[in-house]
Amino acid sequence: MIWWLRQRGALGLLPGALLAFALSVVLTLHVVLVFPAFLGDYSMATQLSNFLCLIPSIALVVCLERRMPSVERSAVRRLDARDVVLVTGFALLATGVAATMALFGPDELWTAARNNLLFCGFALGAWPLLGHRATLLPAFWMAQAMFLGGRARNDPYPWVIVTEEPGVVPAAAGAAAVFLAGVLSLICSACSARSACFLRFLRFLRFLRSARSACFASRTVR
């Protein structure tokens, strides 16, 4: 177990990323960046801390990229479930740390917690498809939110989420939904890696399809 944790960076990379996230968010709380708008007449202003929420999502992808598939695929002990628990736990821990700080500090820390959840969801969802490039998706989302996401000054479109105010419930719900979708995507990819299980599922689907077409054919004959 300890070797698996070390290989994934759970003793170095992830705690370091968590510390860097917490410290940098606190230290840059009131630093505001202004971006030009490509759509609409208003430039977008946002806090630098919103960008620092990318740190945990990048750490998650680096952690998942440390898998050694050619060695681990032929193993007796399967690591897929452990990996899902590790990265999901880390994302929730980072969110929890930001939320806890928000209880004792300014409300902007709630935004950091929410955005961290959103970015981790994007990274986890994209990783099975994009591999190490999965870090690009949250970064892309942040960039497009800056350049395309504002319909007026301090009035982002609802789907942007990242630049919404801390207390906006739909934004929090959206971030949670993206995170859940990301975790589900990761679980599905882990299931498909267990090829025998996946093949059985495919055979079951094929059986259902053939049963349905047989049923349809018998009705047509009648």
Add this chain to the structure above:
Amino acid sequence: MTLLLDRVTFRYRRWSRPVLSRLSYEVPGQGLTILLGPNGAGKSTTMALLAGTVAPTAGKVLLSGSSLASTRREYRRHVAWLPQKVPSSRQLTAREYVAYVAWLKGENRSDAWERAGTALEQVGLGEQQGDKTARLSGGQLRRVGIACALAHEARVILLDEPTAGLDPHQRTVFRDVLRQVTAKTPVLMSTHDISDLADEAETVTLMDGGRVLHHGGTRSFLDHARPDAAPARRAESAYSVLMGLDGSSGA
């Protein structure tokens, strides 16, 4: 212990041409067997099927009569696989790496640690136990891969082109290690390099286009060589004759 493919068909995609079509093949139960063939012959696919890392589209993979699907855990415990490219790790030392693989294969932590040390000694890497695997040379990394197989007491070892990319000295060292290992455990080694057909191989299997063209002792393989072939080039000659590369009709 017998390891065999029973009328196995394998496709990488559902509608693609099968790489292997109703292939039956039994891994010999002792010594070193060389799985020979050109690039694209289906060697790596055969190895991956035998290692249980991919599932056949049709047919069965059997270990001592039990199918892989029904005894997956036992199967993976007893069959060791050295992939074409052994991944290195910046986080783990050579000993930790071997112990990690042994742990993955079902050993408990203390046993895995003890066996990792012994296995590394066996492959001549006792002094590099504390080095990070990312710092080892290609040849040393292959030997770490062999140590992984030894650490969990595999009953069959599968080596997928282990000598590819090694310099002549590393090849010699690797063969010495292999000679020791094959004395105790049957080894199936795939290669497309005819020079790997050294004196130590007991059985030769020649594959091309997903079919077995020849399976038998090294001597029977070399008997296919042209009578006028020089002694040092008999393996190449036999390969050319069986593949039909010398103008003959082939196997």
